[in-house]
Amino acid sequence: MPFVAQQMVNALQLGSIYALIALGYTLVYGVLRLINFAHGDIFMVGAFFSFFAAAVLGLPFLPTLLASMAATALLGVMIERLAYRPLRHAPRVSAVITALGVGLFLEHFTLASVGAQPRLMPPLIASAVYQAGPVRVTTVQLVIFLVALLLMLILDRFVNRTLTGMAMRAVSWDKSVVPLMGISVDRIIALTFAIGSGLAAAGGLLYATAYPVIEPYMGVLVGWKAFVAAVVGGIGVIRGAMLGAFVLGGAEVLVAAFLPSTYRDFIAFGLLLLLLIFRPQGILGRREVQKV
Amino acid sequence: MSLLEVRGLRVHYGPIQALHGIDLVVEEGEIVTLIGANGAGKTTTLRAISRLVPPSGGTIRFAGVDLTQLPPHQVVALGVSHVPEGRGIFANLTVLENLLLATYGRRDRARVHQDLERVFALFPRLGERKGQLAGTLSGGEQQMLAVGRALMTRSRLMLLDEPSMGLAPVLVEEIFATLAAINREGTTLLLVEQNAHQALKLAHRGYVLETGRIQTAGPAAALAQDPQVRQAYLGG
Numbered sequence: 001m002p003f004v005a006q007q008m009v010n011a012l013q014l015g016s017i018y019a020l021i022a023l024g025y026t027l028v029y030g031v032l033r034l035i036n037f038a039h040g041d042i043f044m045v046g047a048f049f050s051f052f053a054a055a056v057l058g059l060p061f062l063p064t065l066l067a068s069m070a071a072t073a074l075l076g077v078m079i080e081r082l083a084y085r086p087l088r089h090a091p092r093v094s095a096v097i098t099a100l101g102v103g104l105f106l107e108h109f110t111l112a113s114v115g116a117q118p119r120l121m122p123p124l125i126a127s128a129v130y131q132a133g134p135v136r137v138t139t140v141q142l143v144i145f146l147v148a149l150l151l152m153l154i155l156d157r158f159v160n161r162t163l164t165g166m167a168m169r170a171v172s173w174d175k176s177v178v179p180l181m182g183i184s185v186d187r188i189i190a191l192t193f194a195i196g197s198g199l200a201a202a203g204g205l206l207y208a209t210a211y212p213v214i215e216p217y218m219g220v221l222v223g224w225k226a227f228v229a230a231v232v233g234g235i236g237v238i239r240g241a242m243l244g245a246f247v248l249g250g251a252e253v254l255v256a257a258f259l260p261s262t263y264r265d266f267i268a269f270g271l272l273l274l275l276l277i278f279r280p281q282g283i284l285g286r287r288e289v290q291k292v
Numbered sequence: 293m294s295l296l297e298v299r300g301l302r303v304h305y306g307p308i309q310a311l312h313g314i315d316l317v318v319e320e321g322e323i324v325t326l327i328g329a330n331g332a333g334k335t336t337t338l339r340a341i342s343r344l345v346p347p348s349g350g351t352i353r354f355a356g357v358d359l360t361q362l363p364p365h366q367v368v369a370l371g372v373s374h375v376p377e378g379r380g381i382f383a384n385l386t387v388l389e390n391l392l393l394a395t396y397g398r399r400d401r402a403r404v405h406q407d408l409e410r411v412f413a414l415f416p417r418l419g420e421r422k423g424q425l426a427g428t429l430s431g432g433e434q435q436m437l438a439v440g441r442a443l444m445t446r447s448r449l450m451l452l453d454e455p456s457m458g459l460a461p462v463l464v465e466e467i468f469a470t471l472a473a474i475n476r477e478g479t480t481l482l483l484v485e486q487n488a489h490q491a492l493k494l495a496h497r498g499y500v501l502e503t504g505r506i507q508t509a510g511p512a513a514a515l516a517q518d519p520q521v522r523q524a525y526l527g528g
Contacts, residue, residue: 173382173385181365181396183393
């Protein structure tokens with residue numbers, strides 16, 4: 001039992017990071033009905049921004065977090081403005097292909113500008129281990145969990161309690177009526193990209209804090225997993241993305257704990273595919289009502 | 293200067309021309325109705341005024357300001373609200389959130405509460421259901437919410453697209469009575485209706501639209517007596 005409890009701590013760490021990334025998929029899907037396939041690479045760029053802030057500028061943890069979130073939010077807004085907005089009324093498939101293209105662009109732009117060799121993230125959190133009953137928790141795990149939790153609480157409150165959050169939900173229901181409320185849909189969409197990308201950057205820093213090797217392709221697999229987490233939770237549903245991320249983190253950690261770790265992704269994804277067969281809209285998802 | 297002045301308004305949907313040069317004037321304080329058959333261009337006229345569709349020609353002046361180059365959210369900020377066809381309420385938001393959302397562009401935050409009270413006084417049922425998701429409202433209540441939302445923008449001119457659609461006759465009476473009250477309190481109304489009988493009873497003046505052109509115009513009472521209008525839109 002202590003063993004399982006320990007694994008749950010590890011699952012919380014992994015789930016926290018997945019959740020921050022999954023939120024970006026689900027937020028953008030909510031307002032645009034677009035799977036932003038570049039999002040995993042935005043996460044990667046966020047990790048690199050964090051690396052530069054920490055290793056080159058020598059910033060401590062909190063300024064690194066804020067600088068990286070701000071820079072990546074700006075990147076997200078630019079991507080939306082330059083790549084997606086011109087395709088707002090184009091066939092859905094054009095936007096999807098563009099998203100894939102933006103992802104490849106980010107990977108290879110990073111590769112070309114910083115090189116292929118992996119970088120080592122300097123440790124920003126003094127490492128210490130706490131014994132809480134049967135469970136060992138490191139400061140790194142604590143920071144990851146608390147930062148992710150805090151950001152998710154802020155987001156949840158923002159989306160549910162502020163006028164701008166209401167506007168985001170309204171855009172996700174019916175974009176065509178939103179301008180009649182005196183709201184610029186373009187601005188809400190840009191803001192959504194900023195928030196999603198900023199959260200991905202936070203995920204990037206936390207990921208690099210836990211697994212301090214960063215390289216231009218690190219966003220691919222992590223991005224896919226966060227995407228799966230968003231779908232499992234119910235794409236477009238914010239709390240679903242958080243839940244799905246912890247379910248996925250838990251599944252991965254438990255499989256790795258009891259079976260050879262090469263089975264981890266295979267079994268974890270298999271379980272999720274099964275779940276989607278029985279609940280295609282995801283755990284908290286609603287069935288999409290097709291509007292003509 | 294008239295509150296709304298539309299001159300030579302033309303709208304194309306791709307190669308199809310929906311409006312062939314509409315001239316229309318609404319004075320401050322009036323209720324003006326636009327009647328006509330399905331597909332005559334009534335909805336398109338409203339959508340062009342609120343800039344949901346781009347005009348391909350002509351001018352639209354509201355309180356002297358040309359609307360043709362503005363994005364729709366700025367038209368709202370100038371004082372034009374639009375209750376769209378099919379109500380367009382946000383079913384995933386509560387009644388209260390729907391109403392508050394319409395104040396997004398307003399700077400006079402202090403008056404929002406007072407305006408909410410006004411909407412709840414006009415539509416007590418919205419007040420009773422303010423915490424409920426708007427999607428759970430009945431059709432009539434949704435229409436009230438759509439009108440309430442337009443009120444929350446504090447507009448001088450309210451465009452209404454078929455507020456009677458799909459409602460039981462008793463509810464239509466109720467909505468129209470409320471529209472009359474809203475107008476008495478100072479809001480100018482431009483009302484599109486298929487229910488020409490009700491619309492002409494409420495309005496001061498009317499325009500009859502046919503295949504994208506104004507066919508007839510005049511005081512509502514005169515239009516209601518016009519043999520051609522009676523024949524075509526009032527069932528003889």
